[in-house]
Amino acid sequence: MPKQVDHRERREAIARALWRVVEQRGVTHLTLRVVAQEAGISLGQLQHYFASRTAMLSFAMDFASERTSLRVAQGLEKLGDHPHPRDVLRLTLMEMLPLHADARATSRMSTAYVLEALHDEAVHEQARHGLTRGRALVERLVRHAIADGHIAPGRDPATETNLLLALTGLTPLIELNVIEPRDALAAIDLHLDRLFDGNDRRA
Amino acid sequence: MPKQVDHRERREAIARALWRVVEQRGVTHLTLRVVAQEAGISLGQLQHYFASRTAMLSFAMDFASERTSLRVAQGLEKLGDHPHPRDVLRLTLMEMLPLHADARATSRMSTAYVLEALHDEAVHEQARHGLTRGRALVERLVRHAIADGHIAPGRDPATETNLLLALTGLTPLIELNVIEPRDALAAIDLHLDRLFDGNDRRA
Numbered sequence: 392m393p394k395q396v397d398h399r400e401r402r403e404a405i406a407r408a409l410w411r412v413v414e415q416r417g418v419t420h421l422t423l424r425v426v427a428q429e430a431g432i433s434l435g436q437l438q439h440y441f442a443s444r445t446a447m448l449s450f451a452m453d454f455a456s457e458r459t460s461l462r463v464a465q466g467l468e469k470l471g472d473h474p475h476p477r478d479v480l481r482l483t484l485m486e487m488l489p490l491h492a493d494a495r496a497t498s499r500m501s502t503a504y505v506l507e508a509l510h511d512e513a514v515h516e517q518a519r520h521g522l523t524r525g526r527a528l529v530e531r532l533v534r535h536a537i538a539d540g541h542i543a544p545g546r547d548p549a550t551e552t553n554l555l556l557a558l559t560g561l562t563p564l565i566e567l568n569v570i571e572p573r574d575a576l577a578a579i580d581l582h583l584d585r586l587f588d589g590n591d592r593r594a
Numbered sequence: 595m596p597k598q599v600d601h602r603e604r605r606e607a608i609a610r611a612l613w614r615v616v617e618q619r620g621v622t623h624l625t626l627r628v629v630a631q632e633a634g635i636s637l638g639q640l641q642h643y644f645a646s647r648t649a650m651l652s653f654a655m656d657f658a659s660e661r662t663s664l665r666v667a668q669g670l671e672k673l674g675d676h677p678h679p680r681d682v683l684r685l686t687l688m689e690m691l692p693l694h695a696d697a698r699a700t701s702r703m704s705t706a707y708v709l710e711a712l713h714d715e716a717v718h719e720q721a722r723h724g725l726t727r728g729r730a731l732v733e734r735l736v737r738h739a740i741a742d743g744h745i746a747p748g749r750d751p752a753t754e755t756n757l758l759l760a761l762t763g764l765t766p767l768i769e770l771n772v773i774e775p776r777d778a779l780a781a782i783d784l785h786l787d788r789l790f791d792g793n794d795r796r797a
Contacts, residue, residue, distance in 0.1 A: 416713060417709060417710065417713035418709055419713075499709065499712065501766075502705060503709060505769060506622070506702065506705060506706060506709075507622065509620055509702065509769060510620035510622075522766060522767065522770050526772055547780075547784075549777070550780050550784050553767065553781040554781050554785060556763065557760055557762075557763035558760050558763055559760075560759065560760035560761055560762040560763020560764070560765070561756060561760045561763070563704075564729070564759060564760075566711075566712060567711060567722040568722060569722060569725045569726050569729055574752070574756060577756075578753050578760060581750075581753050582757060585788065
């Protein structure tokens with residue numbers, strides 16, 4: 392196996408160990424020592440891959456974003472060659488909410504990451520970059536949906552995009568069992584219904 | 595000064611020290627030792643008030659909720675005797691977003707608190723109780739607004755409430771400077787416009 396691939400795989404195995412720590416014990420226990428233990432390697436070996444907790448968290452966050460994109464892409468495949476933008480948005484939003492184990496780990500890590508970003512300039516830059524890029528993808532989708540007549544031309548793409556991303560605000564309600572997952576889906580569907588209201592060309 | 599009041603004031607002073615730690619250094623630095631230092635008391639004195647980090651965080655969270663309610667109440671006073679439900683909701687949502695120092699500290703603490711709740715049953719119960727109560731207040735407001743003809747009768751109060759609370763999902767976008775505070779306000783106003791659309795009795 393080429394060394395490059397091995398290195399990448401080792402880092403991914405560490406990222407998965409980090410996920411398990413976040414999922415099972417919580418982000419307050421997320422230290423290099425605990426992750427090394429969970430990954431079954433020594434602290435020294437872990438430090439060979441990540442010089443700091445922040446570096447480890449950054450990689451895990453990137454890896455989580457990739458995994459989320461992959462899950463969205465897999466979901467899109469099932470929607471056929473020309474998926475309706477409403478379905479694409481629904482799928483994306485559902486993968487951003489803590490509705491299954493992988494999405495839950497990503498969601499919790501991402502929350503911890505934003506908190507960390509507030510007091511670390513490098514993390515702030517990376518997190519800001521990631522969220523800006525994700526936001527741009529959603530806005531492009533909204534603009535296309537307007538251009539294609541799926542969403543009314545009078546809608547402001549930027550504000551509609553912010554309202555779509557705001558739906559991740561259902562997260563604490565789900566995590567604390569204040570509402571059921573089906574309530575979250577009902578809210579998302581109602582919001583999407585209104586966004587595509589009167590312009591939805593689906594049969 | 596009665597001992598009861600003195601005790602309460604001391605706890606509030608500690609809660610404020612805790613806020614400063616959250617605001618200036620971040621929740622990962624939130625330990626009994628750091629808060630004692632910030633409050634200018636010994637660790638032993640702090641432990642006289644709070645037996646654990648969790649107990650301290652719980653009190654600080656309750657205190658933050660009280661402060662938020664107070665800010666909303668003060669805002670409501672300015673709206674006169676019969677404030678429009680749209681203005682009440684707007685005020686409430688604005689105090690839930692990190693748009694000024696106090697609201698920012700509360701928002702960050704609340705995020706940390708939810709993360710903590712996921713791995714501590716007692717915190718989970720308290721956080722769930724607090725959010726359920728807050729959610730119920732908003733739903734009651736929505737139901738009254740429907741009964742009073744401010745919101746269309748066909749709207750589902752429970753789902754509309756979840757969508758209103760979801761607007762706190764603008765938080766990471768604001769905290770990471772991906773959008774400006776005015777963009778967040780535009781999104782809130784657009785959402786409220788639609789909720790009250792065609793039924794808004796204001797002049």
